[in-house]
Every structure is written in C-alpha cells, then in structure tokens.
Amino acid sequence: MKTINKKTVKTISCDQAxxxxxxxxDDEIRGTHRAELEHHLETCRxxxxxxxxxxxxxxxxxxxxVGGSSKRLRQRIDTLLEQx
Ligand SMILES: [Zn+2]
Numbered sequence: 001m002k003t004i005n006k007k008t009v010k011t012i013s014c015d016q017a018x019x020x021x022x023x024x025x026d027d028e029i030r031g032t033h034r035a036e037l038e039h040h041l042e043t044c045r046x047x048x049x050x051x052x053x054x055x056x057x058x059x060x061x062x063x064x065x066v067g068g069s070s071k072r073l074r075q076r077i078d079t080l081l082e083q084x
Contacts, residue, residue: 009039016040017047025054050081 009032017040023029024037041048057077
C-alpha cells in the first residue's frame with residue numbers, strides 16, 4: 001500500500017469531514033480523501049466521536065437488519081446529533 005506523506009495532506013474542515021464519514025465507514029473512499037479524513041480525525045475529537053458513533057450505529061442496524069428501511073430513523077438521528 002502506498003504511503004501518503006502527512007505533510008502533503010490537505011487540512012479539511014469539519015463540514016468536509018462529515019461528508020466523507022459515511023463513505024469512509026462503508027469503505028468507499030481511498031487515497032487522498034481517505035488520508036485527508038484520517039488526518040482530520042487525528043486532530044478533531046468531535047469528528048472522531050462521530051465516526052465511532054456511526055460505526056457502532058451501523059453495526060447495530062445491520063444486526064437488527066433494518067438497513068434499507070432506516071432512512072427516517074437516520075434523519076432522526078442526524079437531527080439529534082445536530083443538537084448534540
Ligand atoms: Zn472535525
């Protein structure tokens with residue numbers, strides 16, 4: 001695997017990081033975007049917690065087998081998180 005030099009990794013904002021979180025959890029991002037997000041997570045506790053939460057949630061939902069029909073639930077959780 002190619003190592004990406006941390007110094008060349010662009011600093012991204014929390015807004016940009018959050019947009020990448022779902023793809024990251026689904027293992028859909030590679031290379032630069034992944035490095036940018038991981039770099040952000042190393043420096044941002046808030047987004048790190050968000051990823052940890054989403055991962056937990058995803059594994060719970062998968063266990064409950066509600067994946068596809070959970071869009072409304074998802075929105076409720078997002079609303080809750082914004083108030084968090
Ligand atoms: Zn952040």
